[in-house]
Amino acid sequence: MTQQHTTREAGHDRHAEGADQQGHGGHEHHEGHGGHGDHGDHGGHEGHVAMFRWLFWIMLALSVPTVLTSGMFADLLGYRLPDVPGLRWVAPVLGTVMYVWGGRPFYTGAVEELRQRRPGMMLLVGMAITVAFLSSMAASLGLLPHDLEFWWELALLIVIMLLGHWIEMRSLAQTSSALESLAALLPDETEKVEGDRTVTVSPADLHVDDVVVVRPGARVPADGEVVDGEAALDESMITGESTTVRRGVGDTVVAGTVATDSALRVRVTAVGDDTALAGIQRMVADAQSSSTRAQRLADRAAGWLFWFALAAAVLSAVVWLSVATPSTALVRVITVLVIACPHALGLAIPLVVSITTERAAKGGVLIKDRMALERTRVVDTVLFDKTGTLTRGEPAVGHVATAEGASGPSGAGFSEDDVVALAAAVESDSEHPLARAVVRAAEDRGLRLPPVSEFSSAPAVGVTGTVDGSTVRVGGPYLLEEEGLEPLAAAGGWAEQGSTVLHVVRDGKVVGALAVADEVREESREAVDTLHHLGIQVVMITGDAEPVARAVAEELGIDEVLAGVRPEHKADKVKALQQQGRTVAMVGDGVNDAPALAQADVGIAIGAGTDVAIASAGVVLASDDPRSVLSVIELSRAGYRKMKQNLWWAAGYNIVAVPLAAGVLAPVGFVMPMAVGALLMSASTVVVALNAQLLRRLELTPEASARALREQDPVSR
Numbered sequence: 001m002t003q004q005h006t007t008r009e010a011g012h013d014r015h016a017e018g019a020d021q022q023g024h025g026g027h028e029h030h031e032g033h034g035g036h037g038d039h040g041d042h043g044g045h046e047g048h049v050a051m052f053r054w055l056f057w058i059m060l061a062l063s064v065p066t067v068l069t070s071g072m073f074a075d076l077l078g079y080r081l082p083d084v085p086g087l088r089w090v091a092p093v094l095g096t097v098m099y100v101w102g103g104r105p106f107y108t109g110a111v112e113e114l115r116q117r118r119p120g121m122m123l124l125v126g127m128a129i130t131v132a133f134l135s136s137m138a139a140s141l142g143l144l145p146h147d148l149e150f151w152w153e154l155a156l157l158i159v160i161m162l163l164g165h166w167i168e169m170r171s172l173a174q175t176s177s178a179l180e181s182l183a184a185l186l187p188d189e190t191e192k193v194e195g196d197r198t199v200t201v202s203p204a205d206l207h208v209d210d211v212v213v214v215r216p217g218a219r220v221p222a223d224g225e226v227v228d229g230e231a232a233l234d235e236s237m238i239t240g241e242s243t244t245v246r247r248g249v250g251d252t253v254v255a256g257t258v259a260t261d262s263a264l265r266v267r268v269t270a271v272g273d274d275t276a277l278a279g280i281q282r283m284v285a286d287a288q289s290s291s292t293r294a295q296r297l298a299d300r301a302a303g304w305l306f307w308f309a310l311a312a313a314v315l316s317a318v319v320w321l322s323v324a325t326p327s328t329a330l331v332r333v334i335t336v337l338v339i340a341c342p343h344a345l346g347l348a349i350p351l352v353v354s355i356t357t358e359r360a361a362k363g364g365v366l367i368k369d370r371m372a373l374e375r376t377r378v379v380d381t382v383l384f385d386k387t388g389t390l391t392r393g394e395p396a397v398g399h400v401a402t403a404e405g406a407s408g409p410s411g412a413g414f415s416e417d418d419v420v421a422l423a424a425a426v427e428s429d430s431e432h433p434l435a436r437a438v439v440r441a442a443e444d445r446g447l448r449l450p451p452v453s454e455f456s457s458a459p460a461v462g463v464t465g466t467v468d469g470s471t472v473r474v475g476g477p478y479l480l481e482e483e484g485l486e487p488l489a490a491a492g493g494w495a496e497q498g499s500t501v502l503h504v505v506r507d508g509k510v511v512g513a514l515a516v517a518d519e520v521r522e523e524s525r526e527a528v529d530t531l532h533h534l535g536i537q538v539v540m541i542t543g544d545a546e547p548v549a550r551a552v553a554e555e556l557g558i559d560e561v562l563a564g565v566r567p568e569h570k571a572d573k574v575k576a577l578q579q580q581g582r583t584v585a586m587v588g589d590g591v592n593d594a595p596a597l598a599q600a601d602v603g604i605a606i607g608a609g610t611d612v613a614i615a616s617a618g619v620v621l622a623s624d625d626p627r628s629v630l631s632v633i634e635l636s637r638a639g640y641r642k643m644k645q646n647l648w649w650a651a652g653y654n655i656v657a658v659p660l661a662a663g664v665l666a667p668v669g670f671v672m673p674m675a676v677g678a679l680l681m682s683a684s685t686v687v688v689a690l691n692a693q694l695l696r697r698l699e700l701t702p703e704a705s706a707r708a709l710r711e712q713d714p715v716s717r
Contacts, residue, residue, distance in 0.1 A: 049166070052105075056162040059102040063155035066094040070152035092140040095151035099133040102158045119306040125161055128337040129154060135330055150331070190214075190221035193265065203255075206268050214253075214264045222255045223275045228265035234258040305654060312336050316662040335661040335672060348646035351692040356639035363700030364622035365631055372602045372618025376636035378583050379602055382531055382629060383574060385588035386542035386552060387518060389606055389626060393589070395433050396519035397441035398499060401490035402512045417447055419512030423474045423504045425449040426465040430457055434500060437516050438474070462502070473505040480510075488513045497551040517548075520555055523702065527626040528556045530706045533714050534633070537582075541565055541573055541596070571595035587629055588617075604629060627702030634705045638698055646688045653684045 067073050069090040074081050081087060103126075110126025113119055132154040139149035191198040193211040203221035206212065211227060214220050220233075230248035235257045247253055253266055255275050313336045320329035357367050367373050384390050400416040424442035427435035428449060442449060452465040452472075461482065462475015473479055480487060483505055491501050491513040499515035528538050541562040542549050549563035562573050570588075574596045577584050586593065586600030597603030597617045605617035606624055621628040657680060660672050699708075 052162065052166045055102060056159070056166050059098055059155075059159050059162055062094050062098050062102075063159045066091050066098065066155040067152040070155075071146070071149065073152040089140075091151040092137060095133070095136060095154055098155055098158050099129060102162060103129045103133075106161065123306065125337075128334050129157060129161075131330070131334055131337070132157065144327075153334075187219045187221055190218075204272075206271050208268055208271060210268045212266050212268065214259045214266055216259055216261055216263060218259060220253050220255050220257050220259070220264075220266060222266075222268045223270035224253055224266035224268045226251050226253060226264050227267045229263055231259040231262035231264050234260050305651075308654075309337060309658060312658050312662050320663065332661070332663050332671075336658060348650045348688050348692075349643055351689060352639055352642045352646060352695065355692055355695045356635055359695055359698055359700055360632075360635055363628075363631055363635075365628060365635065365700065366620040366622065367618075368620060369618035373632070373636050373639070375583070376585060376602050376619070376632050377640050379536065379585040379633070381537045381539060381577055381582040381584045383539045383541055383577065383584055383586045383596075383600065384558075384626065385570075385586075385593050385596075386540050386544065386549065388589040388624075389587055390524045390540060390552065390556065391518040391520050393518065395437040395500065395516045397437055397514050398517050398519070399491075399494060399515035400512065401488050401514075403488060403510050414511050416512070417445055419504055419514065420445060421447040421449055422467060422472055422506065422511070423502065423514060425452050425467055426455070426463050426472050426474050428452065429455045429465070430463050432457075434502065434516050435463065438502070438514060441514075467506075470507050474502055475505075476500065476502060479503065479505065483508060485510050491515065496547050520552055521626060523625050523627045524556050526706050527630060528558060530627070530630055530709050532557070533710050534712070535714075539577065541570055571599040574599040585629070587626070602632075604632065623702065625702040627706050630709055631700050631702060631705040634709055635698065635700060638695060642692055642695055646691055649691070650684060650688055653680075 069081065069087060071081065071088070071091075106122055107126035107130060109122030110130075113123045132150065135144060136149050136151045136154055138144040139146055140151075187203060189200050190203055190206070191213040192201045192206065193213060198213055206222050212221055212224070214231075216231070226247055226249050228249065230246060233245050233247045233253060235245055235254070247264070252269070253264070313333045316332045316336050317329050320332045353370060356373065357370070360367050360373075387393050397420070400419055402414045402416060402419055420438070420442050424439045424447065427438045429452065430436075450467050452467055454466045455463065456465070457463045458475075460476075460478055462473055462479040464471065464473045466472070473483070477487070480503055485503070485505065485508075487501065487503060488510060491503075494501050494513075494515040497515075497517070499517040502514045502516060503510050504512045504514070531538050537559045538556075539560040539562065540549065540553055540556075540558045542552075543565055544563060546561075546563040549561045552558075553561045565573055570593060574584055574586055578599075578601070584600045585602040585604055586596045587604045587606055588597055589606060593605075597605060602619065603617040604619045604621060606621045606626065606628065619632055621632075660670075663671055665671075699705075
């Protein structure tokens with residue numbers, strides 16, 4: 001996957017890893033490819049859903065006269081068929097059409113399963129409808145007794161199976177429309193700047209370094225860099241968050257995002273396969289092709305069910321042949337084969353995984369490795385990288401102190417606002433990160449900056465300017481050394497906590513000081529508290545010195561600190577935690593943390609979009625909010641609950657229903673009709689599908705996930 005764009009502005013990495021939806025993953029469907037729910041070639045293609053919908057309605061229309069003209073059905077309901085010439089052949093003719101046309105997906109699937117030596121649902125259904133067809137045709141031709149002519153049951157079986165198949169395919173198609181939805185994020189046309197005019201072109205015709213105009217309400221047609229203008233961009237397709245983000249000159253924007261209030265001019269930096277959307281599509285495709293332990297278990301269970309059903313059918317035939325007529329035995333065998341079809345079992349796991357993957361992408365969580373999502377529910381230790389994850393990765397003013405006796409602009413003592421305003425005024429012409437932090441602090445306080453003249457900057461010393469006729473200097477220890485001044489006593493402990501201390505000197509006297517440090521994210525506290533609520537230990541790893549790390553850890557309530565760790569040694573620290581018997585999720589920014597992300601049981605790249613993050617992490621978070629980790633945990637646990645529910649329903653249903661179909665309650669007068677068996681089998685499929693669809697209700701935002709998990713019963717730590 002090609003390098004995604006990265007912007008380190010506004011204090012956090014903005015990366016183009018996001019998506020609206022995910023497809024149904026490894027549950028690929030191909031007509032005739034059975035045994036694992038693989039039937040009908042409906043891997044997310046709406047055309048195949050429409051085809052099966054159309055086929056279902058045609059078969060339903062044909063089934064009405066087939067059933068009503070069936071002699072056995074008339075006998076069951078107690079009505080007489082009119083004595084019309086040729087009427088007795090309506091059911092055989094229409095029943096044959098239904099078998100050949102409507103039953104084709106099933107018996108061709110059965111052939112494919114036999115060819116691949118993977119017996120499963122398609123073989124069972126194909127066998128059932130073939131036996132029913134042959135028996136009914138033989139009875140209609142007088143070769144077998146009349147009571148073996150059950151065209152009505154064959155018709156209902158095909159219609160019900162097609163209904164279940166259509167519902168399954170429609171559900172899967174809803175989860176597998178990710179790539180089409182991603183492609184739809186691009187506009188149909190865009191305005192390209194050529195000289196002093198604009199021309200309308202397709203996004204596909206853009207090239208790197210082209211400049212395009214993005215008007216209010218329009219989508220960005222390609223990844224690029226803003227060269228003119230400023231606008232609030234809706235980046236929900238990347239982050240899953242509805243709040244717009246200001247983007248101006250020099251900022252990176254990604255294709256598919258929307259300029260909501262102003263026009264922008266954007267220089268194209270990536271097109272085609274190099275764009276973020278293309279990278280997301282590749283990630284979606286990788287996730288779709290990945291498999292999970294639970295899915296493989298369901299696949300094996302479907303194979304076991306074939307032999308279980310076959311044995312039950314043989315035993316049923318032997319028993320019923322010894323106590324009843326061959327026609328009764330045949331009906332029992334067919335009913336057993338129909339009721340045992342692992343349709344619901346084959347759907348139970350893949351559909352849950354599909355919907356969780358899609359739901360995750362809508363919330364800005366991209367699942368690259370489904371096994372990682374499964375493992376997240378059992379994680380007992382979350383290891384956070386500090387810089388850029390728990391902190392914003394940019395300096396911010398944390399403390400301000402004033403010198404005693406210094407007089408401010410009004411003649412009174414210097415206030416903290418006076419110190420910040422004076423420092424920001426001089427720093428406003430500097431591009432240094434520390435200078436920008438000071439200026440932001442003044443903006444946050446709503447301060448008016450006095451005019452500055454004669455600005456100059458000295459590397460490693462500081463900046464100097466003239467403010468209201470006074471010489472003002474702002475800098476670190478070398479500045480104090482040049483001026484022969486002592487640092488403020490109040491600032492003495494800031495350096496020990498890892499802050500950079502800037503002193504403000506006016507006309508040779510210290511008037512104040514500021515502590516500038518990497519700012520802890522406001523969301524980090526809630527993330528750590530919620531993990532503690534779940535009984536999960538929180539460990540922080542950083543290359544910073546011990547005092548700096550301890551200060552952040554104490555502020556957030558982190559359990560364990562690993563400080564002074566070089567990037568190449570982070571993986572060893574992860575391994576050491578695993579050797580203690582812990583299941584570790586590593587959360588990093590995906591830049592220096594690749595080995596640790598790969599070593600962890602679950603690697604989570606937060607706010608990352610680089611090749612190394614994609615290669616190393618099983619989960620990629622588009623948002624840089626550390627609470628997004630809670631979304632992964634919530635999704636993993638919710639998906640696992642649905643998997644268990646569906647497996648118990650599908651397998652338990654078959655375990656109970658097969659003996660009933662075989663006739664174990666016949667001694668007490670209960671014999672399950674074949675049509676009822678078919679109806680119940682399809683009903684189980686519908687129940688499994690609807691149960692999985694409940695996952696769509698999950699509100700997967702960092703705030704909602706934190707709230708939902710904190711509402712769960714606390715775990716003692």
